[in-house]
Amino acid sequence: MSDTPVRLPHYQHLYETLRQQLHKGVYEPGNLLPSEKELQQAYNLTQPTVRQALSMLADEGYIKKYQGKGSVVQPLPIGSGMLSIEPQFPSEVLFDGKIQTEILQKPIVGNFPEGFLFVPANPSGLFYYLERIRLVNNEVIFYEKIALPAQEVPDFHKQKLENRSLFGVLRSRYNVIVKGGEEKVWATAATLPLTDIMRIELGTPVLRLEKRIETNRPHLTFYSSLYARTDMYLLQGRF
Amino acid sequence: MSDTPVRLPHYQHLYETLRQQLHKGVYEPGNLLPSEKELQQAYNLTQPTVRQALSMLADEGYIKKYQGKGSVVQPLPIGSGMLSIEPQFPSEVLFDGKIQTEILQKPIVGNFPEGFLFVPANPSGLFYYLERIRLVNNEVIFYEKIALPAQEVPDFHKQKLENRSLFGVLRSRYNVIVKGGEEKVWATAATLPLTDIMRIELGTPVLRLEKRIETNRPHLTFYSSLYARTDMYLLQGRF
DNA sequence: GAGTGGTCTAGACCACGCA
DNA sequence: GCGTGGTCTAGACCACTCT
Numbered sequence: 211m212s213d214t215p216v217r218l219p220h221y222q223h224l225y226e227t228l229r230q231q232l233h234k235g236v237y238e239p240g241n242l243l244p245s246e247k248e249l250q251q252a253y254n255l256t257q258p259t260v261r262q263a264l265s266m267l268a269d270e271g272y273i274k275k276y277q278g279k280g281s282v283v284q285p286l287p288i289g290s291g292m293l294s295i296e297p298q299f300p301s302e303v304l305f306d307g308k309i310q311t312e313i314l315q316k317p318i319v320g321n322f323p324e325g326f327l328f329v330p331a332n333p334s335g336l337f338y339y340l341e342r343i344r345l346v347n348n349e350v351i352f353y354e355k356i357a358l359p360a361q362e363v364p365d366f367h368k369q370k371l372e373n374r375s376l377f378g379v380l381r382s383r384y385n386v387i388v389k390g391g392e393e394k395v396w397a398t399a400a401t402l403p404l405t406d407i408m409r410i411e412l413g414t415p416v417l418r419l420e421k422r423i424e425t426n427r428p429h430l431t432f433y434s435s436l437y438a439r440t441d442m443y444l445l446q447g448r449f
Numbered sequence: 450m451s452d453t454p455v456r457l458p459h460y461q462h463l464y465e466t467l468r469q470q471l472h473k474g475v476y477e478p479g480n481l482l483p484s485e486k487e488l489q490q491a492y493n494l495t496q497p498t499v500r501q502a503l504s505m506l507a508d509e510g511y512i513k514k515y516q517g518k519g520s521v522v523q524p525l526p527i528g529s530g531m532l533s534i535e536p537q538f539p540s541e542v543l544f545d546g547k548i549q550t551e552i553l554q555k556p557i558v559g560n561f562p563e564g565f566l567f568v569p570a571n572p573s574g575l576f577y578y579l580e581r582i583r584l585v586n587n588e589v590i591f592y593e594k595i596a597l598p599a600q601e602v603p604d605f606h607k608q609k610l611e612n613r614s615l616f617g618v619l620r621s622r623y624n625v626i627v628k629g630g631e632e633k634v635w636a637t638a639a640t641l642p643l644t645d646i647m648r649i650e651l652g653t654p655v656l657r658l659e660k661r662i663e664t665n666r667p668h669l670t671f672y673s674s675l676y677a678r679t680d681m682y683l684l685q686g687r688f
Numbered sequence: 689g690a691g692t693g694g695t696c697t698a699g700a701c702c703a704c705g706c707a
Numbered sequence: 708g709c710g711t712g713g714t715c716t717a718g719a720c721c722a723c724t725c726t
Contacts, residue, residue, distance in 0.1 A: 219696090220696075221696090245710075245711065247712095255697090256698065257698090258695095258697085275713095276705080276711085276712075277713060278710080278712065279706080279710095279712080280705095280712075281711095281712085390508070390688055391687070391688055392686070393687075394683050394685045394686075395634065395656065395683065395684050396683035396684065397654040398636070413652075415654035415655075417635060440634075440635030444633050444634065444635035446631065446633045446634075447631070447632055447633075448632075449688070458713080459715075460715090485692075485693065495717065496693095496717090497714095497716085498714080503693090515692085515723085515724080516692070516722065516723045516724075517724035518691095518692065518724055518725080519692060519724095520692095667704095690724105691723100691724090693722085694721075695719100696718105696720085696721100697717105698716105698718095701715085702714075702715100703711100703713075703714095704710105704711080704712080705709100705710090705712100706708100706709090706710090706711095707708095
C-alpha cells in the first residue's frame with residue numbers, strides 16, 4: 211500500500227481508500243458504511259468533501275445511499291461505469307469473477323491504427339497499440355484492441371500487463387483516472403479472424419463495443435475496440 | 450412552460466432550465482455556456498449549487514467543462530447515460546434523429562410480467578405493462594417491453610404515449626426523474642416472434658438490452674426489456 | 689493579470705428512517 | 708427524538724487558459 215508520490219485531492223484520496231477497502235472486503239455487503247460524520251472526523255474533512263467521495267462510490271455501484279439511514283454496501287465491485295462481465299446463466303457456470311488476461315500483441319508504437327470506430331480529433335502523433343484476450347474458465351470471451359497516445363504514458367511498453375487490469379496500471383503507475391467517455395455497441399456475426407481467436411463458429415452472434423475513454427488528463431484519451439462472445443457471459447454496467 | 454407545482458431543489462431547477470435551453474438551441478454547440486459566476490448572479494445561487502447543475506449536464510454530455518476556459522456546449526443532446534440510437538453507416542442513411550414510436554400493447558395492469566431479466570426485490574403489487582416498437586424511416590429497430598409499478602404512476606394508462614418520450618411523460622406528468630440504474634446487454638440470434646415484429650430473418654444477430662431503471666422516487670423502479678436490430682443503426686451511450 | 693473552473697472549509701437547516 | 712443523508716450559503720484559495 212505504498213503511497214503514490216502525487217498529491218491527490220482529498221475527496222479522491224478518500225474515494226480510493228474506501229474503494230480499496232471495499233475490494234478487500236473490509237465492509238460486508240448489506241452493512242452500512244461509516245456515516246458521513248464519522249468519515250469527516252476520521253479523515254479531518256468537511257461534509258461536502260466526504261459526500262463527493264461517497265457520490266463517486268454510489269455512481270459506480272459500490273454503495274447505495276439512503277436518506278435517514280446511511281450508505282449500504284452493495285454486493286459487487288462493478289467496473290467504473292463501464293461494462294463488465296457476468297455469467298449468462300449463473301446457475302450453470304462456476305465463475306469466481308476471475309478473468310485471465312493474455313496479451314496477443316505487446317504494445318508497439320506507431321501511427322493511429324486502423325479498425326477503430328472512434329478516431330482522435332487529431333490523429334497525428336504516436337500511439338501505443340496492443341491486443342489482448344480475456345478468458346474465463348479457459349474460454350476466450352473478449353478480444354480487445356487498444357490504442358493510447360504514447361507521449362502521455364512514457365515507458366508503457368515496459369509495464370507488466372498480463373493478468374493485470376489496464377486501468378489499474380494506468381492508475382497506479384501514471385496516476386491516470388478514467389473520467390468517462392462514449393461507447394457504441396451493436397450485434398454482428400462472427401467473421402473469420404475472430405472465429406479463430408475465440409474458437410466459435412462462423413456467423414455466431416457476437417457483441418461489438420467501441421469506446422472512447424477520457425481521463426483526468428486533458429490530452430489522454432484512449433480507444434478500445436472490443437469483441438465479446440455473449441452466449442455464456444453477458445455484459446453488465448451501470449448508468 | 451407551465452411550472453410544475455412541485456418544489457424542486459435549486460440545482461435541479463437550474464439543471465432543467467439549462468437542459469431545456471440547450472434542447473431549444475439557445476446556446477450554439479462549440480460556444481461557451483455562461484460562466485459559473487454569471488449563473489450564480491442570474492439565479493441568485495452560490496458556486497457549489499451552480500456547479501452541481503453543471504456537473505449533471507456534463508455527465509450527460511450536454512457540455513464539457515474546461516478549467517480556466519469554461520463550459521463548452523456539445524453538439525448533441527444524448528440520452529441521459531442510456532443508450533440511444535445512431536446510424537451504423539452515417540453516409541448511407543438519411544437520418545434526422547426522428548424516431549417514431551408505436552404502442553403494440555397499451556398499458557395494462559397486472560402482476561409483474563414474465564420475460565424480464567431484472568425482477569423487483571418484492572414482485573408483489575401491481576404493475577403497468579406495455580410493449581412498443583420504435584421506427585426509423587418506417588423500419589422497426591426497437592422492440593421494447595416495459596413494466597412499472599402501478600401505484601406510483603396513477604392514471605398512467607390515460608397518458609398519451611405515441612410518439613412521445615416515456616421519460617418525458619414521467620418527468621412532465623409525474624415529476625419523476627431517472628437517477629440511474631443497471632443494464633445487461635448481449636448479442637443473440639433472432640427467434641420467431643421477433644422475426645415477425647421486426648421483419649428480419651431467423652438467426653439474424655440482434656442486440657438484447659435489459660435495464661433496471663431507478664428514479665428520484667425511492668419506490669419507483671421500472672424495468673425494460675429491449676430487442677434492437679443493429680445492422681443499420683447502432684446504440685450509443687456515455688459513461 | 690483577469691477570468692475561469694477545481695477544491696475545500698465551517699457552518700446551517702431540512703427530509704427521512706428508525707426505534 | 709435522534710442520527711442519517713440532502714440541500715445550501717458565504718466565503719477562501721488554487722490551477723488552468725487566454726491575452
